[in-house]
Amino acid sequence: MLVVMFRILILIALALLVYTWIQYYRNPQRRLRIAKASHEFYFLDEPNNSKKNFQFVYKGCLFEGEKYLGATENSFEVVNIHVVVTDPLDLRGLTRDDLYFLENEILIRYPHAKIEWKHPINQLLLTSID
Template structure:
């Protein structure tokens, strides 16, 4: 009976360590933490084109929709549409912030054309008539 209790206690400790590790390494939790701390974090499943990516920057949560297409050599993500989850959180962001976000997305999807949805699209076009590049 004593061996069984020891085994159950050992199994419980292993399960607790496993659960804690799984929780700490969860990318969704990291996204939420970065959003609260107003840091940049990019959350994406690059192997699943149908799944939208999320990113947070300066306390604003953005969602991006990926579209698969052909390039000269392969099938890749060729178009991305990005929008903020809450437009009211955009207060204080400047053009350089959106260009920074675009550069971070291009690190993952170099051949993709990035399009912003309203009102960011109008903001970027108003401040730079030659936008998009």
């Protein structure tokens, strides 16, 4: 009886380990860190949750966008987005064309949004995309 109980406990422990490994592997924050380390573009967002900010990585720089809900002609949509950078030193090497690429990626996901870049990014943008 005691041996059977230990076998069941070992099976439960193995199942818990497999579950934990799968949850770690599927964690979106882990994917964001990997994209930052490899200087790739990765966009992390919950499009159905307008209260939760989105994050994206481009060329090793982590950005965070705050979504604000507003009224459009037909419905309530995200109409204003404020983008800030978490570490301004990571901006080294980014060009205006890179920021235009990021604006286009945001506008693909939120077509009604007006994007505001916060300091120090707004210093680089002299002209805006409408």
